[in-house]
Amino acid sequence: MPVKPDLKTSFRQIYPRAPEPFIARAPGRVNIIGEHTDYNGLPVLPMTLLQHIQAACAPRAGAGVRLRSTRAEFPPAQFENAPDIPPSPPGAWENYCKAALQGLNNHFKPAAPPGMDLLVSGSIPMRAGLSSSSALVVACALAYLRILGKTLDKDISRIGLAGLLAEAEHYVGTRGGGMDQAIILLGGRNYACKIDFFPLRIEQVPLPADHVFVICNSLVAANKTGEALHRYNAGPKLSKLICALVEKQAQEEFSDEIRIERLGDLWYGHLCLTHDEVAGLLSRTFPTPTTTLQQAADRLGISTREIRDRWLGDLHEPAQGFNLQARARHMRTECVRVEAARGALLDRDAPLLGSLMNESHKSCADDYQISCPELDRLVLAARRAGAVGARLTGAGFGGCTVNLVPRSDLHALVAAVQKDYYRGYAPEFAVFPADPSDGAGYL
Numbered sequence: 320m321p322v323k324p325d326l327k328t329s330f331r332q333i334y335p336r337a338p339e340p341f342i343a344r345a346p347g348r349v350n351i352i353g354e355h356t357d358y359n360g361l362p363v364l365p366m367t368l369l370q371h372i373q374a375a376c377a378p379r380a381g382a383g384v385r386l387r388s389t390r391a392e393f394p395p396a397q398f399e400n401a402p403d404i405p406p407s408p409p410g411a412w413e414n415y416c417k418a419a420l421q422g423l424n425n426h427f428k429p430a431a432p433p434g435m436d437l438l439v440s441g442s443i444p445m446r447a448g449l450s451s452s453s454a455l456v457v458a459c460a461l462a463y464l465r466i467l468g469k470t471l472d473k474d475i476s477r478i479g480l481a482g483l484l485a486e487a488e489h490y491v492g493t494r495g496g497g498m499d500q501a502i503i504l505l506g507g508r509n510y511a512c513k514i515d516f517f518p519l520r521i522e523q524v525p526l527p528a529d530h531v532f533v534i535c536n537s538l539v540a541a542n543k544t545g546e547a548l549h550r551y552n553a554g555p556k557l558s559k560l561i562c563a564l565v566e567k568q569a570q571e572e573f574s575d576e577i578r579i580e581r582l583g584d585l586w587y588g589h590l591c592l593t594h595d596e597v598a599g600l601l602s603r604t605f606p607t608p609t610t611t612l613q614q615a616a617d618r619l620g621i622s623t624r625e626i627r628d629r630w631l632g633d634l635h636e637p638a639q640g641f642n643l644q645a646r647a648r649h650m651r652t653e654c655v656r657v658e659a660a661r662g663a664l665l666d667r668d669a670p671l672l673g674s675l676m677n678e679s680h681k682s683c684a685d686d687y688q689i690s691c692p693e694l695d696r697l698v699l700a701a702r703r704a705g706a707v708g709a710r711l712t713g714a715g716f717g718g719c720t721v722n723l724v725p726r727s728d729l730h731a732l733v734a735a736v737q738k739d740y741y742r743g744y745a746p747e748f749a750v751f752p753a754d755p756s757d758g759a760g761y762l
Contacts, residue, residue: 326389330375331440332725333387337436340375341459345759346455347371347443348502349534349721350712351511352679353657355554355687357496360517360583361654363660364524366499366532367506369756370748372441372454376462379434386413389440400424400432406490407492414491415452419460422487425474435466444748446540448713453499456488457759459525465761477504477758482519494555506758513661517583524591524661530669531726532753535701535736537693538746539717550716554646554687558582559630561613561647567619568604582650583632594655601647610642642688649686653679673708673723680720689715697740704735 330340342501344368353363379385396413396622398404402737404417416437424432437459443451460480461748464471485497501514505521513522526532566579569590579585585597587756592600612631616623627633656675663672680698684690694711701709701722708723724732733750737743741750 326373326375326438326440329389329440330377330436333438334385334436337377337379340377340436340438341462341465342762343374343376343458343465343759345372345457345461345503345504345762346506346606346756347449347451347454348499348506349449349532349719349753350498351532351721352660352710353498353653354683354711354713354715355496355689356650356653356657357514357516358494358555359496359558359650360581360587361650362513362515362657363498364511364513365502365506366377366511366526366655366753366755367502367758368443368449368534369754370441370443370449371516371756372439372443372451372458373762374455374462375438375440376466377436378466379436381434382432383434384416385434385436385720387438388412388414389438393439397421398432402428402432403460409492412455415455415488416459418487418490419456419484420463421490422483423460423463423467425487426483427469429467431440433466435463437462442748443703444536444719446718447536448498448711448715448718450503452491453484453488453495454503454759456484457500457503460487461483461759461761478521479511479518480504485511491625492552494552496555502758504759506755508755508757510755511664513657515587517581517587522661524664525671526755526756527664527667527669527723529726530707530723531720531729532546533701533706533724533729534712534731534751534753535697535720535740536745536749537691537697537717537719537720538749539691551636554689556634557641557643557646558650560626560641561643561650562621563630564610564615564643565600565604565647568600572600572603582647583654586654594651601644601651604734605644605647606646608642609637610643612636614640635671642686645686645688649682652682656682656719669707669723669725673706676708676710676721677702683711683715687715691716692718694720697736700736700739701732703739708733 347370348365350365382400481501484500510523562579569577612623647655698709705728712721
């Protein structure tokens with residue numbers, strides 16, 4: 320991958336006294352199927368993108384870190400590197416750099432955390448659900464790794480760094496499960512990755528030769544700050560409550576010693592239940608569509624205050640209660656769909672993969688409630704234009720769709736979606752084929 324021609328030149332202009340910089344690169348990603356399952360210990364199926372974040376970096380005397388972007392909307396930032404780095408206000412872009420440094424400081428424990436100068440450039444559409452933020456974390460981590468004198472694949476493995484950065488990114492306030500960091504570091508050309516968690520496992524799965532994945536941007540910003548962050552984190556928070564209630568049911572049915580930390584433990588833990596057995600256990604745990612906070616407290620034998628202190632925080636309770644039945648159903652059925660999608664790719668069965676993607680979007684919209692009217696319209700527009708499968712991708716609430724399209728119909732679909740959804744006009748990067756790239760590294 321060639322270095323952006325003016326990145327080093329721009330770096331020298333901004334930091335004229337710095338040594339010659341090196342370049343760290345991290346690709347974006349698109350998730351083909353498996354939404355909001357990673358933090359539940361359930362599989363996902365993403366791929367890398369050609370679009371990327373690049374960070375030009377050079378060491379700096381002392382512990383100061385200076386951070387600049389080639390994009391004017393990201394203001395210059397500066398902070399002191401330390402064993403414990405105080406976060407900037409929520410939404411500040413330098414928090415993603417701080418997260419990377421904090422994670423590596425926790426791991427390597429340098430006696431005197433060093434300083435560095437960074438200039439960041441990127442081609443991943445921002446706030447589009449294509450992991451620009453995690454790519455920034457990974458690029459900054461790779462830069463800092465070299466500043467520390469550490470070598471990727473020697474001092475820390477790619478899979479080890481992926482797990483470390485998945486935890487480190489919680490510094491920013493998002494409670495993801497590790498998909499983004501894993502695919503960014505372990506993905507590659509010509510294949511997607513089926514990723515399993517706890518422990519992290521990667522399986523390369525071939526992409527279809529006669530079909531292409533097309534990304535369409537709804538142009539609704541998929542923010543992870545303010546109220547949007549609150550909505551995003553509702554998924555992981557409610558999943559913790561779901562697990563507590565499932566654990567209670569499983570203890571009554573099987574053994575008091577059973578512990579369910581994540582829903583994936585039902586399949587991959589000591590119980591090793593089948594899909595049908597999981598479905599039965601969930602139906603007995605959640606016999607009604609909604610569960611009030613008081614009902615959950617009564618079932619668990621604790622107070623509503625304790626539930627909030629342990630899992631929910633200040634999450635708003637709907638008038639009828641939380642839709643735990645539907646959320647649990649989404650996680651179970653999405654797990655089944657990911658496994659089936661892997662098989663469809665191995666069997667080169669594009670129609671089956673497309674139908675699984677369509678089912679996934681319906682589940683994301685109806686059961687997990689992370690879609691929006693614009694994403695739904697964009698999905699319908701792509702299907703009308705010939706996509707065999709179309710679904711939202713990423714955290715939801717805006718961002719992009721991913722669409723499976725016969726390669727021979729690519730140009731016709733792009734034109735039809737431009738006319739149907741964008742009314743003949745779309746900005747750069749609104750619609751583009753998803754071409755996988757090498758995983759993160761140095762240029």
